[in-house]
Amino acid sequence: AQSVTQLDSQVPVFEEAPVELRCNYSSSVSVYLFWYVQYPNQGLQLLLKYLSGSTLVKGINGFEAEFNKSQTSFHLRKPSVHISDTAEYFCAVSDFGNEKLTFGTGTRLTIIP
Amino acid sequence: DAGVIQSPRHEVTEMGQEVTLRCKPISGHNSLFWYRQTMMRGLELLIYFNNNVPIDDSGMPEDRFSAKMPNASFSTLKIQPSEPRDSAVYFCASSLQGGYTFGSGTRLTVV
Numbered sequence A: 001a002q003s004v005t006q007l008d009s010q011v012p013v014f015e016e017a018p019v020e021l022r023c024n025y026s027s028s029v030s031v032y033l034f035w036y037v038q039y040p041n042q043g044l045q046l047l048l049k050y051l052s053g054s055t056l057v058k059g060i061n062g063f064e065a066e067f068n069k070s071q072t073s074f075h076l077r078k079p080s081v082h083i084s085d086t087a088e089y090f091c092a093v094s095d096f097g098n099e100k101l102t103f104g105t106g107t108r109l110t111i112i113p
Numbered sequence B: 001d002a003g004v005i006q007s008p009r010h011e012v013t014e015m016g017q018e019v020t021l022r023c024k025p026i027s028g029h030n031s032l033f034w035y036r037q038t039m040m041r042g043l044e045l046l047i048y049f050n051n052n053v054p055i056d057d058s059g060m061p062e063d064r065f066s067a068k069m070p071n072a073s074f075s076t077l078k079i080q081p082s083e084p085r086d087s088a089v090y091f092c093a094s095s096l097q098g099g100y101t102f103g104s105g106t107r108l109t110v111v
Helices: none
Strands: A003-005 A010-014 A019-021 A024-026 A031-038 A044-050 A056-058 A064-068 A073-078 A087-095 A107-112 B005-007 B010-013 B019-024 B031-038 B042-050 B053-056 B065-071 B074-079 B088-095 B100-102 B106-110
Touching: A003 A087, A010 A019, A019 A107, A024 A073, A031 A064, A031 A073, A044 A056, A044 A064, A044 A073, A044 B100, A073 A087, B005 B088, B010 B019, B019 B088, B019 B106, B031 B074, B042 B065, B042 B074, B053 B065, B074 B088
Parallel strands: A010 A107, B010 B106
Antiparallel strands: A003 A024, A019 A073, A031 A044, A031 A087, A056 A064, A064 A073, A087 A107, B005 B019, B019 B074, B031 B042, B031 B088, B042 B053, B065 B074, B088 B100, B088 B106
16 A cells, blocks of 8 residues: 655745655555645645656656656655645655555745745 | 535534535546544545545544545445534545645534
8 A cells, every 4th residue: 555754744944945845655566656735725736746657757847856766755845835825735646557645744934935 | 617615614513413525526537435524533534435436445434424425426424323423524625647636525424
């Protein structure tokens, strides 16, 4: 069975500074990886996904993530954050060929003006 | 496309009452998922369907919870009888070959 670890429950960052949200996964098979964002009182919105191919994946709102198989990581990055990026971010994994997603516990990103 | 549509957005009910949550997936998506989100437990998968058939219901907490998908465009999650510990936000999501689209959720409060 797969699992996802998001070590940082909260990350405060100054506006226009870079940010990295960490995600590590464990699985015995090949995986698909996802990052979702949840704004207050809303559902989850897909930021980006890795299914195959290039290990650097670009998503919406200027975010990108890099799949590192040897380190079993899929960290999310943005070079310059804005107030509007304040939200909860969830990393998720599914086994290849299985649509069931397992989510991490989330990282709350707070942007400091 | 209107996305995944859930109703109601908010539900307040008394302990012991029956609650029914509804979901309309995106047309053409063949998988549907029900999740529950709480502060204590995060996002928990309750059940998911593929081509209207329940595939994995291991996350359903107990017999008080039941879910149906009578056709490709509609699913329900029922709690009977409801208890205060069922208070949470319930999300429905649909998928076609990877990557979910979530609804806006139903915030359930059982008093």
